Amino acid sequence: MNLDLKLREHAKENPEKLALGWETGSFTYRELNERVQKLANQFYLSGVVKGDRIAIILDNCPEFVISYYACMRIGAISVPINPSFTSREFGIIINDSTPKIIITNEAVNEVLKQTKIEGNPQYLLRNDSIFSDLITDGQAEYLVDLHENEECSILYTSGTTGLPKGAVLTYHNLYHNAKTFAETLELNENDRTLILTPLSHIASQSNCMNTLIYCGGYIYLIPRWKSSSNTLSTLEKEEITFFFGPPTVYTYMLNDKDISTYHLKLRIAYTGAAPLPEKIFKKWRETFGFEIVEGYGLTECSPVVSVNPPHGRKKLGSVGLPINDVRVKIVNERFEEVPIGESGELVVQGPNVIKRYYNREKENYSAFIDGWFRTGDIAKRDNDGYLYIVDRQKDMIIRSGFNVYPREVEEVLYEHPAVLEVAVIGYPDAEKGELVKAVLTLKSGYGGKVEELKEFCKERLATYKVPQEFEIVNELPKTSSGKIVKTKLRELYT
Incomplete structure (x- = not known):
């Protein structure tokens, strides 16, 4: 099973259900699926074969979602890239991944013109009529047989310890994490999410887009963060039930002077990517009457490793319990498991862990020990199994x-x-x-x-x-x- 099959399943069983919305329009599952199919066919006619890379350099927009799933359908490997990067950063990632096609917008394309790019990739511009025609006028259908352990997407890490490196995620990595995350938070086809953090980031892709596609729910896109008032009014207007944001977003919203005037239908507020301050956790609970769910993950784990129980006990400062089928250990320098309560490096094993780093033989060797992935995070565990991230090893x-x-x-x-x-x-x-x-x-x-x-x-x-x-x-x-x-x-x- 893979996520694109779930999209096609929803398009067949609930064709007129809303799948995707944005400021100026919306798609049903039938409309979204048709556009994905037409773009996948055009990729095929352009010579794309299974395993080719396609770079997606777009803000949050319907074309991102269509391109991402069209890559899945054709068997191409998507390479989502942050559109706010500099010419230097684009050059490093594009020349490492060597995409056959680059999908972007006119503003980014101007930056790419100043970038030394090896090879001769084809460019598709979001605001160009040619790209619009590709997702509306395609005719023939093309499908490819895929194995769940084949490579689906490459996401480049932030490169805080050196040059960015591409984490290679398989179809099963992404499907399992979306499915398990949905089950953990009890999300379903009636849920509606707002995505305002970049879709080029794994959390927005997996925890929001892929998870709601898996459920058959509704996704509303904002191109980027504008203000706390814009976010709160959109949450209210779109009747959002599930929201993800880093702690910074919750901090800004809670400091909005008009926050008490909004009537939200949120039932799950989720956070990750950075530690949630205890003060923000308590203030949110006092303001809205329910608690933020904090979890932990990283790009290399698709991304979710652990989550606090949405309806069970949430321990302040903890990132919760490992999700289903994911195993963790906390080890010392000799790779020996440390006693409960002691700090050590967190290592992970499970269907969420990346296949490899792209073109990084040395990093692949050092990242895995006896089948365990080294996160580089310092953690401890209590008697109930709850995990606490003490800090990044390098910090x-x-x-x-x-x-x-x-x-x-x-x-x-x-x-x-x-x-x-x-x-x-x-x-x-x-x-x-x-x-x-x-x-x-x-x-x-x-x-x-x-x-x-x-x-x-x-x-x-x-x-x-x-x-x-x-x-x-x-x-x-x-x-x-x-x-x-x-x-x-x-x-x-x-």
């Missing part, structure tokens, strides 16, 4: 031989009424090895209060964990999915 700060985990410091600072967002990083020191620095934004109406923040931390943290420096800025650098980019912070402030 850990070592001051005078003591380990400082940035998340712990960040959680304390989030308790201060003046703090809107914060990221804690380490910087080199000749005497102590590393020192701790907090880079933060303040809520409107609060002035710079560095000494107050320092005293606040001293009251709540051991001395070696208290930041030596506080940098107050207007905005923290983030990825398109809303995750704070600590590598950029280190470049700017250390």
Whole structure:
């Protein structure tokens, strides 16, 4: 089974049910399926064969969804790429994946003209009439036999430890994760989701688009984040029942002055990609009467590894329990499992784990040990099996031989009424090895209060964990999915 087969199944059984909506239009499952089929046929007529790569560089729009599923239907490997990347970033990914076709828009195409691209890919522009004709005027049908373990999509990781590398996901990886995620959150054909984080990101693709296609539900697209008021009004207008956003999105919405005036039909609010501050968790519960569900995942795991029970006990600071068929271990440097409550590296095994990294033999060798995928995340487990992400292995700060985990410091600072967002990083020191620095934004109406923040931390943290420096800025650098980019912070402030 694969996700495209589910799309065709819904088109046959519920042809007039709404599948996809956006600001200026909508598609039923029949209309969406027809356009997917016509574009898949055009790929075939253009010489695309099973295993060829097709790059999709688009904002959230119906053409993204059509292109993504047309790749599945023809057996091509989709390569979704963030359209906000620079020429350099496009060049690295495109030249590594060597797509036969690049689907994009006119704005990105202008950037690509300045990019040195090897080979001679064909370009399809979203705003061009030729591309519109391809998804409306195709005639013949072309289908290809696919095995569930064949390669379906390549998603490039953020490259925080070096150049981006492509995580190769199979049809089964994506199908299983969408199915299991839907079952875990009890999503069904009556659910409606809003996607505003980029579809080039695995969470939006798998947790939202693929999961709702699997269920036969409804997807509403916003090209990108505009404002908290736009998001809240869309949630209300479209009667959204299931929403995913990184913690940053929830922070902004909860700080909207008119939040109490919106009448939402949300039943599941899900978050991941970064730690959810305890303060935001509690404020959301107080405001809406139900709790945000926090989970954990990464691109290499399709992405979901664990989820807090949507209707069961949610433990603050925990990313929940492993989803069905996914196994986890927490190990030390010798790959020995550590006792309950102790920290170590989290390793994962299951049908969600990537097949390999594309063109990365060295990384493939180091990423897997005895069939287990190394996440690089430091975690611990309690007696009930709940997982806690202590921090990224590479983010850990070592001051005078003591380990400082940035998340712990960040959680304390989030308790201060003046703090809107914060990221804690380490910087080199000749005497102590590393020192701790907090880079933060303040809520409107609060002035710079560095000494107050320092005293606040001293009251709540051991001395070696208290930041030596506080940098107050207007905005923290983030990825398109809303995750704070600590590598950029280190470049700017250390």
